[in-house]
Amino acid sequence: MEKVKKNFGFGCMRLPMNGSEVDIEQTKKMVDEFLAQGFNYFDTAHGYIDGKSELALKECLTSRYPRESYVLTDKLTNFYFKKEEDIRPFFENQLKWCGVDYFDFYLMHAQSAEIFKFFKSCRTYETAFELKAEGKIRHVGISFHDKAEVLDRILTEYPQIEVVQIQFNYLDYNDPAVESRKCYEVCRKHGKPVLVMEPVKGGNLVNLPEEAKAVLDELHGGSPASYAIRFAAGFEGMMMVLSGMSSMEQMQDNLSYMKDFKPLNEKELEAIDKVQKIFKSRNLIPCTACRYCEAGCPKQIKIPDLFAAMNTKKLYNDWNADYYYVLYATKGHKASDCIRCGK
Numbered sequence: 378m379e380k381v382k383k384n385f386g387f388g389c390m391r392l393p394m395n396g397s398e399v400d401i402e403q404t405k406k407m408v409d410e411f412l413a414q415g416f417n418y419f420d421t422a423h424g425y426i427d428g429k430s431e432l433a434l435k436e437c438l439t440s441r442y443p444r445e446s447y448v449l450t451d452k453l454t455n456f457y458f459k460k461e462e463d464i465r466p467f468f469e470n471q472l473k474w475c476g477v478d479y480f481d482f483y484l485m486h487a488q489s490a491e492i493f494k495f496f497k498s499c500r501t502y503e504t505a506f507e508l509k510a511e512g513k514i515r516h517v518g519i520s521f522h523d524k525a526e527v528l529d530r531i532l533t534e535y536p537q538i539e540v541v542q543i544q545f546n547y548l549d550y551n552d553p554a555v556e557s558r559k560c561y562e563v564c565r566k567h568g569k570p571v572l573v574m575e576p577v578k579g580g581n582l583v584n585l586p587e588e589a590k591a592v593l594d595e596l597h598g599g600s601p602a603s604y605a606i607r608f609a610a611g612f613e614g615m616m617m618v619l620s621g622m623s624s625m626e627q628m629q630d631n632l633s634y635m636k637d638f639k640p641l642n643e644k645e646l647e648a649i650d651k652v653q654k655i656f657k658s659r660n661l662i663p664c665t666a667c668r669y670c671e672a673g674c675p676k677q678i679k680i681p682d683l684f685a686a687m688n689t690k691k692l693y694n695d696w697n698a699d700y701y702y703v704l705y706a707t708k709g710h711k712a713s714d715c716i717r718c719g720k
Contacts, residue, residue, distance in 0.1 A: 378516060378539075380448050380481060384610055384617055385635040386418035387628075388410050388574065389685040390425040391621035392668070393435055394649055396645035399426060399433040407628050408437045409644065412446065414632050420572075420619050422452040422486060423471060424672065435476035449477060450572075452486035452520060453501060459680070483514040484542060484570075487669060489523035493531055502535050506680060520574065525559035532567040541617065542572035544665065545578065546582060547608045547649050548656055549575075554663055561612065576609040577602050578618070579665035579681075586659065586692050589652045602627070603634045604641065608649055611640030623627045661688045679705040683712050 518540035548553040582605040666681040682705040
């Protein structure tokens with residue numbers, strides 16, 4: 378982990394786009410700026426942008442910079458293998474797609490009780506540890522979406538796990554569904570460095586309700602994103618906070634306060650507490666728009682988009698929410714078309 382320079386990383390799930398394609402020239406400029414400012418951690422997965430994230434990193438990063446100048450994380454997702462024998466060929470393809478001969482970090486992706494059970498049946502952890510012994514992975518970790526007791530069980534069963542990536546932000550901190558705080562405490566208990574995903578909760582902590590935005594504006598400090606990211610980064614043991622940046626403006630804003638990082642002060646933490654209470658009073662659907670649910674939906678329902686429309690309706694009650702619901706809920710793909718398959 379000695380190559381990691383700072384505690385802020387470039388999450389490559391929301392790269393700048395030209396229609397359905399990654400905007401390569403814009404991404405190159407963002408990669409250049411990120412490295413020029415002294416940051417070097419990049420995070421991807423094969424499912425990001427329908428397989429285009431890894432390829433974009435090859436074109437914009439790994440083919441343009443020496444291997445020792447950046448840290449690259451990729452992941453093994455359950456969608457892409459059915460048995461143990463599938464794992465190595467897929468892993469080798471990931472190395473090719475990314476244009477590297479090893480990954481600094483390789484995470485068992487989106488672990489939950491059910492997915493962990495499947496991973497165990499395919500000996501995925503054992504395979505990853507073998508790949509580490511062969512020098513193709515520097516550090517093996519997990520990304521996690523479930524209750525804290527499940528995380529505790531995984532880390533107890535596989536103490537060789539070196540890092541844990543969890544969803545962590547001030548809105549989910551005490552949320553009973555996400556259990557950010559409890560998952561963080563499990564990581565601390567097992568002595569595992571933490572990688573933070575969704576510090577701005579898929580944009581929900583950037584596009585704040587007017588009442589919440591007013592609370593942060595009174596601080597006369599940074600952007601709404603700055604308070605969210607600094608909140609996450611301020612906890613002990615946070616090795617990396619990831620931001621899914623999709624424009625140069627977002628990147629420059631993020632870098633401005635993470636270059637010389639300072640945790641939130643007491644006044645700022647009080648403001649965050651007020652914002653938490655405002656959100657709690659709105660009873661919103663917690664969703665980060667990662668789209669894993671959509672990928673497995675047999676009815677092809679745009680689940681995150683429908684959730685976003687519902688949340689927008691609750692927050693702003695304007696015509697935009699109705700318009701986008703109609704746009705996303707095409708015939709046969711409405712929320713009411715769900716067959717409760719459990720996938």
